[in-house]
Structure formats: structure tokens, C-alpha cells
Amino acid sequence: MTTVRDVAKMAGVSVGTVSRVLSENKAVKQPLKERVLSAVQKLDYKPNLAARALRTNRIDVIALVVPDITNPFFAQLAKCIETEAAKRGHSVMLANSHDDANTERKQISALLDRSPRGMLVVAAADTGDLGYNTDVPIVSLDRRFENFPLVSTDHSEGSAQIANHLYKLGHRKIAYIAGPQSTEVGRSRRDGFISRMEELNSNDDPVTLRTFEGLFDYGSGEDIGRQILTASDEWRPTAIAAASDQLAIGVLRTARDLKLEIPADLSVTGFDDIALASLIVPRLTTIRQPTELLAETALAYVFSENDTPEEKTIKGEIVIRGSTSAPR
Amino acid sequence: MTTVRDVAKMAGVSVGTVSRVLSENKAVKQPLKERVLSAVQKLDYKPNLAARALRTNRIDVIALVVPDITNPFFAQLAKCIETEAAKRGHSVMLANSHDDANTERKQISALLDRSPRGMLVVAAADTGDLGYNTDVPIVSLDRRFENFPLVSTDHSEGSAQIANHLYKLGHRKIAYIAGPQSTEVGRSRRDGFISRMEELNSNDDPVTLRTFEGLFDYGSGEDIGRQILTASDEWRPTAIAAASDQLAIGVLRTARDLKLEIPADLSVTGFDDIALASLIVPRLTTIRQPTELLAETALAYVFSENDTPEEKTIKGEIVIRGSTSAPR
DNA sequence: CTGAAAGCGCTTACAG
DNA sequence: CTGAAAGCGCTTACAG
Numbered sequence: 001m002t003t004v005r006d007v008a009k010m011a012g013v014s015v016g017t018v019s020r021v022l023s024e025n026k027a028v029k030q031p032l033k034e035r036v037l038s039a040v041q042k043l044d045y046k047p048n049l050a051a052r053a054l055r056t057n058r059i060d061v062i063a064l065v066v067p068d069i070t071n072p073f074f075a076q077l078a079k080c081i082e083t084e085a086a087k088r089g090h091s092v093m094l095a096n097s098h099d100d101a102n103t104e105r106k107q108i109s110a111l112l113d114r115s116p117r118g119m120l121v122v123a124a125a126d127t128g129d130l131g132y133n134t135d136v137p138i139v140s141l142d143r144r145f146e147n148f149p150l151v152s153t154d155h156s157e158g159s160a161q162i163a164n165h166l167y168k169l170g171h172r173k174i175a176y177i178a179g180p181q182s183t184e185v186g187r188s189r190r191d192g193f194i195s196r197m198e199e200l201n202s203n204d205d206p207v208t209l210r211t212f213e214g215l216f217d218y219g220s221g222e223d224i225g226r227q228i229l230t231a232s233d234e235w236r237p238t239a240i241a242a243a244s245d246q247l248a249i250g251v252l253r254t255a256r257d258l259k260l261e262i263p264a265d266l267s268v269t270g271f272d273d274i275a276l277a278s279l280i281v282p283r284l285t286t287i288r289q290p291t292e293l294l295a296e297t298a299l300a301y302v303f304s305e306n307d308t309p310e311e312k313t314i315k316g317e318i319v320i321r322g323s324t325s326a327p328r
Numbered sequence: 329m330t331t332v333r334d335v336a337k338m339a340g341v342s343v344g345t346v347s348r349v350l351s352e353n354k355a356v357k358q359p360l361k362e363r364v365l366s367a368v369q370k371l372d373y374k375p376n377l378a379a380r381a382l383r384t385n386r387i388d389v390i391a392l393v394v395p396d397i398t399n400p401f402f403a404q405l406a407k408c409i410e411t412e413a414a415k416r417g418h419s420v421m422l423a424n425s426h427d428d429a430n431t432e433r434k435q436i437s438a439l440l441d442r443s444p445r446g447m448l449v450v451a452a453a454d455t456g457d458l459g460y461n462t463d464v465p466i467v468s469l470d471r472r473f474e475n476f477p478l479v480s481t482d483h484s485e486g487s488a489q490i491a492n493h494l495y496k497l498g499h500r501k502i503a504y505i506a507g508p509q510s511t512e513v514g515r516s517r518r519d520g521f522i523s524r525m526e527e528l529n530s531n532d533d534p535v536t537l538r539t540f541e542g543l544f545d546y547g548s549g550e551d552i553g554r555q556i557l558t559a560s561d562e563w564r565p566t567a568i569a570a571a572s573d574q575l576a577i578g579v580l581r582t583a584r585d586l587k588l589e590i591p592a593d594l595s596v597t598g599f600d601d602i603a604l605a606s607l608i609v610p611r612l613t614t615i616r617q618p619t620e621l622l623a624e625t626a627l628a629y630v631f632s633e634n635d636t637p638e639e640k641t642i643k644g645e646i647v648i649r650g651s652t653s654a655p656r
Numbered sequence: 657c658t659g660a661a662a663g664c665g666c667t668t669a670c671a672g
Numbered sequence: 673c674t675g676a677a678a679g680c681g682c683t684t685a686c687a688g
Contacts, residue, residue, distance in 0.1 A: 003681055014659045019683055027657060049442050050387065051681035053378035054664050061421070061442075069410075070403040070603060079397050082424055091438060093389070094422045096410055110419060113374050114389075218607050249607065256609045275398065276604070279546050279577065281584045331665055342675045347667055355673060379665035382680050 002043045010039040022047060053115070060090045062302065063111040063119040063136075067099040071216070071246070072274040073289070074122060077142065080295035081120065088303065090117060097124040099215075112136055118302030121145035125182045139301045141294065143185045151298040151312045155185055155271075156192030158287035158316040162241050162269050163196035165285070165318060167207070170326045171239040171267060175228050176211045177221065177251070179243040186216075189243045189271060208235070214247060221250020229258055229266075238266065238327035245270035245277045245286055252280065252323070263325040273319055282322030290314050330371045338367040350375060381443070388418045390630065391439040391447040391464075395427040399544070399574070400602040401617070402450060405470065408623035409448065416631065418445060425452040427543075440464055446630030449473035453510045467629045469622065471513045479626040479640045483513055483599075484520030486615035486644035490569050490597050491524035493613070493646060495535070498654045499567040499595060503556050504539045505549065505579070507571040514541075517571045517599060536563070542575065549578020557586055557594075566594065566655035573598035573605045573614055580608065580651070591653040601647055610650030618642050 004015045011018065013032055020028050021036040028036075039045070053059040062085045066074040082092045093111055097104035104124045111119060118137045123145035132138065132146070140150040166174060176193050179186035190211065201207045212228065214220030221242060228240065242248035248270030252262060260266050262282055270277060273288035297312050332343045339346065341360055348356050349364040356364075367373070381387040390413045394402040410420045421439055425432035432452045439447060446465045451473035460466065460474070468478040494502060504521050507514035518539065529535045540556065542548030549570060556568065570576035576598030580590060588594050590610055598605060601616035625640050 001681090004683095005681080015682080016659060016661090016684075017657095020658085023683080029657065032658080046441050048382070048681050050378050050381035050385075051664090052683075054376070054382050054666085054681080055683045057378075057664080059378065069397065069407050070400065072398065072400070072403075075398040075400075075403045078422070079424055082397075082422065086423075086435075086438075089438075091421050091423065091442065093419050094406070094410065095414075095419065096407055107414075110414075110417075114377050114419065218603070222607075253607055253609055275546070279550075279581055280608070281581055329665095332667095333665085343666080344668080344675060344677095345673095348674085351667080357673065360674080376665050379680090380667075382665080382682085383667045385680080 001048075002045045003048065004045075006043055007036065007039045007045050010043065011035040057115060058117055059115055060088075061093050061114065061116040062090050062299070063093045063095070063114070063116040064121075065095045065097055065104065065107055065111065065119070066122045067097050067124050069094065069096055072276060073245070073272045073291075076274065076291050077122070077295060080291045081299065084292075084295045084299050088299070099124045101125055101127050108132070118299075120298050120302070121148065123183070125180065126184060137302050139298045141298050142289075143183055149301065149311050151294055151301065152185070152314070153287075153289045153294065153316045154313045155188035155316075156195075158271060158318075159189045159192030159241075159243075160196035161287060161316075161318045162271070162285075163193050163200065165320065165324065166239045166241060166267065166269065167197070167200045169239075169267065169324060171237075172205065172207050173235065173237045173239075174207065174209050175237040175240045176209060177224050177228075177240060177242045177247050178211055178213045179216045179247070181213055186213075186243060193241060210235075210237070216244040216246055218246045218250040218253075221247035221252075222254050223250075225251035225254035226258075229254060229260065239268070239324070240266060241269045243271055245272045245274045245284060248284055248286070248323075249276065249280055252284075263323055264328045267324040267327070269324060271316075277319075278321065285321045285324040286319055287316040288319050289316050329376075330373045331376070332373075334371055335364065335367045335373050338371065339363040385443060386445055387443055388416075389421050389442065389444040390418050390627065391421045391423070391442070391444040392449075393423045393425055393432065393435055393439065393447070394450045395425050395452050397422065397424055400604060401573070401600045401619075404602065404619050405450070405623060408619045409627065412620075412623045412627050416627070427452045429453055429455050436460070446627075448626050448630070449476065451511070453508065454512060465630050467626050469626050470617075471511055477629065477639050479622055479629065480513070480642070481615075481617045481622065481644045482641045483516035483644075484523075486599060486617075486646075487517045487520030487569075487571075488524035489615060489644070489646045490599070490613075491521050491528065493648065493652065494567045494569060494595065494597065495525070495528045497567075497595065497652060499565075500533065500535050501563065501565045501567075502535065502537050503565040503568045504537060505552050505556075505568060505570045505575050506539055506541045507544045507575070509541055514544075514571060521569060538563075538565070544572040544574055546574045546578040546581075549575035549580075550582050551578075553579035553582035554586075557582060557588065567596070567652070568594060569597045571599055573600045573602045573612060576612055576614070576651075577604065577608060580612075591651055592656045595652040595655070597652060599644075605647075606649065613649045613652040614647055615644040616647050617644050 095107035178190040270286035423435035506518040598614035605612040
């Protein structure tokens with residue numbers, strides 16, 4: 001292994017000078033700098049990052065905790081974060097909380113032990129404030145983690161856009177499948193939808209709205225969709241708004257099993273705009289989350305000198321596709 | 329920050345002893361050990377991992393390079409690896425090569441600079457042998473990376489299972505959509521399928537087989553599927569075997585657009601058994617890759633003292649679902 | 657502007 | 673079995 005000493009010897013300077021050149025310290029004059037750089041090149045010198053970390057107490061790593069990387073939205077987010085981190089010479093350390101608060105806590109402290117530059121957490125579920133005692137900057141992403149500043153899409157406003165869309169199409173019997181109400185994101189999306197519907201509602205032309213609750217996954221969509229669509233009572237919605245694309249895709253699957261025609265018999269909407277949303281049949285109307293922007297913003301917080309970063313909410317954009325139309 | 333010194337002081341022992349207790353060195357006698365452990369507890373001492381890394385030249389991290397984490401199969405694999413690594417107290421560092429050999433090389437050397445315990449690479453595309461000069465154990469996973477030992481599903485045998493299945497159902501006009509022939513996995517799956525079909529073929533009851541090539545993604549499935557199914561000549565297959573589930577799902581989408589009934593008009597098969605394969609309509613017949621076992625095996629190589637780990641090929645299992653039947 | 661030196665927090669031969 | 677000490681490879685005040 002070649003070290004700073006080898007480089008220093010070859011360049012005929014002190015190790016301090018080598019270190020300064022490598023850290024792009026302006027102080028070093030041109031001739032020395034060149035000698036160092038050429039020695040670095042010749043020796044193919046790579047600094048020992050552990051040694052650097054020991055001195056600086058910092059490592060060029062961003063820690064990322066997500067509930068489940070096989071969730072396409074989180075995978076998308078992870079990819080953007082990795083790309084953004086790489087721009088700044090940082091690698092990404094990934095952990096799954098499996099949507100479990102206990103596992104999450106363990107993963108977080110394991111990652112914190114490695115003193116990353118910063119940590120991004122997509123929270124599993126609401127927990128109290130454990131008051132992590134660390135100087136690693138922590139940012140909540142998409143779903144709030146404890147009291148850490150949150151960067152997220154405006155879930156509530158996005159849901160309101162969906163509510164508007166369905167109302168304008170003429171739907172008056174609507175089911176909303178919410179995500180877990182133990183999560184802030186689950187509540188925000190639900191509340192945004194319901195509030196807007198209540199605003200739109202009028203006595204002359206009443207809306208009936210029923211809400212259900214599940215996880216954010218395919219399975220819940222299938223199950224709850226079936227429950228809604230096969231209920232024995234006379235009430236059957238003309239539209240189902242789901243709190244995530246995965247839920248919506250599950251609903252679509254059930255609807256197909258029940259021989260319903262989409263969107264004529266039933267309009268369906270999602271939230272996230274995962275890649276699959278535009279590949280299924282019919283393509284899904286949904287809210288596009290600005291993943292690149294979320295990643296960029298969250299990382300800017302981590303790198304910012306800002307003592308008290310403000311929360312940032314980014315608007316999503318409705319993408320209207322084939323899964324919605326006026327009711328038959 | 330509390331250090332070994334603090335613990336040593338409180339326990340009234342030397343730092344060496346603290347270190348030995350922490351590394352579960354049997355030498356330390358019970359009474360001292362207990363005092364150290366209780367001091368560790370009281371002070372909530374966490375060893376500085378950078379310092380440890382500097383001494384031991386090792387860090388409890390597994391590096392993982394995949395072409396694209398938003399590919400559901402790689403996400404699945406990453407999750408299994410993370411779980412398996414956590415069992416051994418290791419974290420996972422993730423990088424995407426974006427299926428580009430150049431990016432891959434950069435990502436790999438960036439990760440190698442961090443001296444991980446081991447590295448798992450799902451290769452982007454075949455490259456020459458760059459002869460990485462490192463003592464970090466590297467294992468190829470799923471797709472061979474340079475000359476590093478490969479842990480993978482038996483792609484060829486899996487494809488042969490699909491060939492058997494389609495043949496037995498009575499299909500004689502078959503299209504195969506291969507993955508990139510620049511990758512070993514693309515070639516293995518294709519060759520396995522073709523070889524078996526040639527074995528099954530006979531003069532009395534000839535099989536016609538046409539092969540196409542694309543990427544492994546949804547988009548290629550849609551495009552090539554359309555090309556196959558709308559060709560102006562009289563030849564139209566009764567079955568399309570695709571080299572990945574994503575390709576197959578793309579084909580399904582096109583087939584639906586063309587108002588073909590699946591599986592009556594067209595049987596479709598995939599490869600991988602991603603979560604989505606059992607959620608789409610109809611559910612997809614495919615080869616299940618044993619991701620947990622792949623992850624476990626690959627990590628065992630990394631941790632093994634074995635100087636020359638042998639290659640390991642694990643058989644996949646055919647999962648027969650609704651997307652295949654006898655031709656109409 | 658550059659060098660000499662201290663020290664980050666560990667682990668591990670080396671004594672005893 | 674335990675302690676004292678060296679040293680891993682850097683960075684960064686401190687002199688000059």
C-alpha cells in the first residue's frame with residue numbers, strides 16, 4: 001500500500017504538503033503542487049479513507065433508511081439519492097426497516113455508529129421522539145421521522161388534485177383507500193382528499209365518500225378493492241382513489257377479476273407515479289412525486305451549514321391517463 | 329465522545345483489556361470482563377469504527393453494485409443481501425452502474441477505496457479482465473463480472489424448463505425474446521432455451537422458433553412484442569418466451585393493446601419471478617430465482633477463508649400460472 | 657508558503 | 673492473564 005509518506009518521499013516534500021495538495025488547499029505553490037500530483041499519479045496513490053475518517057470524524061457516506069427497497073417508489077428515490085450523492089463524492093449506505101419501528105431503530109444506530117456525513121430516513125411509522133444524540137445531520141424524507149426536518153411532496157395538496165379531478169369527471173360515489181393512519185403520510189393524503197371532497201360537496205349534488213385503510217402495498221389493494229367492489233349493499237363507488245400506486249394496481253387487478261371495465265365501470269387513481277404506473281393496462285392516473293428534486297433537496301440540507309433547515313414541501317403533479325373517465 | 333480510555337478508567341483496567349473484552353478475546357478473566365462490560369454499558373460506549381478500520385484495515389461493510397436498483401429483481405436481491413449482511417453485523421453500500429461499463433468501473437473503484445469487507449457485483453455488461461488489484465474479495469452475482477467467481481441461478485437450465493413447459497403444452501410456433509447478448513446471462517438464457525427446443529424438435533412435428541433481442545426491461549417487451557405480433561407475414565407465434573419478467577410484462581401490455589386474449593391466443597413466459605409477476609393479469613408463468621439463497625451463498629464466499637471459492641449455480645424453479653396454456 | 661510533530665481511537669505483538 | 677507501548681495513515685494547528 002502506498003501512503004502519503006511514499007508520495008512525500010518521491011515528490012521531495014513533507015507529508016503535510018501532500019495532504020494539503022490533496023485537500024486542494026490553496027496555500028501550496030505551483031511547483032510543489034505539480035511534483036506532488038505527478039507522484040500521486042505515478043504511484044497510483046489512493047488515500048486511506050479510514051485514516052482520514054479517524055482524523056476528521058467524517059466519512060463521505062450518506063446513510064439511507066427506507067421501509068423496503070423493493071417498494072418501487074423507494075427504489076426510485078434511492079437511485080436519485082445515489083446519483084446526487086455521487087456528484088459530491090459520497091457513497092450511499094442502505095438499510096431496510098421492514099416497516100418496523102424496532103428494526104428501524106437498530107438500523108439507524110448501526111448506521112450512526114459509522115459516522116456518516118448525513119442520514120436520510122424514510123420513516124417506518126410514527127414513533128415518539130427518541131431524541132437521538134448525534135451530531136450527524138438527519139433529514140426525514142417523504143415520511144416524517146421523529147422531529148427531524150421533513151422533505152416531502154405535498155401529500156395533502158396532491159390528494160386534493162385527485163379529488164378535484166374525480167369530482168370534475170362527475171364522480172359522486174367515491175371510495176378512498178388510505179395508507180396506514182399510523183404514518184403522517186397516510187394521514188396527510190387521506191385528509192387532503194377528504195377535505196377537498198367536503199369543500200366540493202353540496203346539498204343539491206351530494207357526494208358520498210367512504211374511506212378504508214390498508215398498507216401501501218399491492219396486497220392491500222387487492223383485498224380492500226375486493227371488499228369494496230363485492231359488498232352486498234347497494235352502494236358501489238364509481239371511482240376508487242388509492243393512497244399509492246401499488247394499492248391502485250392491486251385494485252385494478254381485483255377489478256379485472258370481477259370483469260369490471262376500467263375506466264367505464266370504475267375509475268381508479270394512485271399516488272407516486274412509479275414506473276409501472278404507465279405500463280399497466282390501463283395506464284394509471286396518479287400524482288407524480290418529484291423524486292430527483294426530493295433527493296436533491298434532502299441532500300442539500302445534509303450538506304448545508306444551516307443550523308435550522310426549514311421544512312420543504314414540493315408540489316406533485318397530476319398525471320392523467322387511461323384509468324379515469326366520467327362514470328358510465 | 330467516550331473512548332476506550334474512558335471505559336478503561338472507569339473499569340480500572342488498561343485500554344488493551346477493554347479492547348480484548350470487546351473483541352471477545354477469551355483470554356480475559358471473568359471479574360475484569362464484568363467490570364469492563366458494566367462500564368461500557370454505563371457510559372453507553374460505542375467504539376469508533378474508523379479507528380478500528382484504520383488498525384485492522386477492515387470495515388464491516390459489504391459493497392454491492394447493481395445495474396439499476398429500480399429493477400425489481402435487483403431490489404429483491406439487494407434486500408436479501410442487506411438482511412444477510414446484517415446477520416453478520418455488516419452494513420451494505422449500494423451503487424448503480426446504470427448498465428454502463430464506464431460508470432461501473434468508477435463506482436467499483438470508489439467503493440473499493442473504502443476497503444469494504446467484500447464486494448458483490450451484478451455486472452452491467454461483459455468487459456475484459458481489468459485485473460483489479462485489490463485484496464477485497466469480489467464475487468459476481470447473477471451476472472458475471474470479469475473473472476470473479478460467479479454465484480447465480482442456472483439460467484440455462486431454467487430456460488430449458490420453460491422450453492419443456494411450452495413444448496408440452498403443444499406450442500410449435502414460438503418466439504424467444506432474449507436479453508442483451510453482450511451479457512453472459514442474456515446468452516445463457518437464450519442458449520438454454522434454444523438448445524432444449526432443438527432437442528425437442530423432430531421432423532414429424534417441427535418447431536419453428538424465432539429469436540429477438542432486447543434489453544431486459546418493460547419497454548423492450550412492449551416494442552419487440554408489438555413487432556412480433558403485428559408482423560405482416562403469416563407467421564405468428566402461439567407463445568412468446570421472454571428472458572425476464574419485465575420483458576414478459578411488456579409483451580403482455582402490447583398483447584392487451586392488440587386485443588389478444590392471454591393465454592388462449594398467446595402464451596407468455598418470463599424469468600425471475602419478481603413480486604409483480606403474481607400480481608399482474610393474468611399471473612405470469614416464470615422461473616423463480618432463489619434470491620435468499622443467492623444472497624446467502626455470495627456472502628458466504630466473501631466471508632469464507634477459501635482461497636479459491638468455486639462457482640456456484642443454483643437451480644431455479646418453474647412457477648406455472650395463468651399466462652400459459654395450450655394454444656387455441 | 658512549508659515542515660515537523662502531535663494526535664485521532666483503536667488493536668496487537670511484546671513483556672512479564 | 674494483563675499492562676504498557678507502538679503504530680495504523682492521515683490532518684492540522686503551530687512555528688518559522
